[in-house]
Amino acid sequence: MNTKVLILLGLAAMVAADSREFYAYRAPRDSSEESFESTEAKYNFQWAVSDDSSSNEFGHQEARDGDDTQGSYYVQLPDGRLQKVSYVVDGDDGYVADVTYEGEARFDSVESASFESREYRPRYSYDSNESK
Template sequence: MHSKVILVVLGLAALAAADSFERYSYSPPRPRVRYSSGSSESYESSEAQYNFNWAVNHAPSRNDFGHQEARDGDDTQGSYFVQLPDGRLQKVAFHVDGDDGYIAEVTYQGEARFPDSDESFESRESGRYAAPRRSYYN
């Protein structure tokens, strides 16, 4: 009996709290331009400008990949690469060309190689699979 009364009271409290929240309207963001009154000084956001480069080369796991990109205003260009499981290196060079959008040139270096047997790289490297042992905590 008491649990039903508590449940009803909590339900009414939740309803009252939900009704008291403000209603928000969603609109596009406003430009961040601030002009000082009485002075010629103004603060405007500048066009996008960045340059970054990163790469990973971990020989034991055969992971070799990276990315480079630079942007100055509307001019964006870069490249990325990845060592594929079949032994080839895939390279993608790209640029953004105004209204034409993202334009990429994909190239491959090397020749695809596949193992002679049905074994995967992981099974050859790690030896035999063993099921995990059960552990019990006291």
């Protein structure tokens, strides 16, 4: 009886090992360049968000035709300025951006105080003599 079980388990293992080859990666059957159709990328999209409760505004617009891409995006910075980035991407020059800012930076005295101006207060103290 044990021999029959071992033979059945052995056959099952061989079938399982053989079936893994069925899912293995293989090159396409027809890999000639003529069989693949080349299509140039072409799209245009735009989106924007304006949240009045937080005064947060941001958005993005982009258009592409083949290798040439152009677009822009903007974001409301924490200091109150609006940062705008206009860019172009083409095959030869790569990504070229123009960054501009609108408005004047404003800082609230309490919220934007620099780290150096704040008093450092450690939460925990450590005495090296206590651990010995």
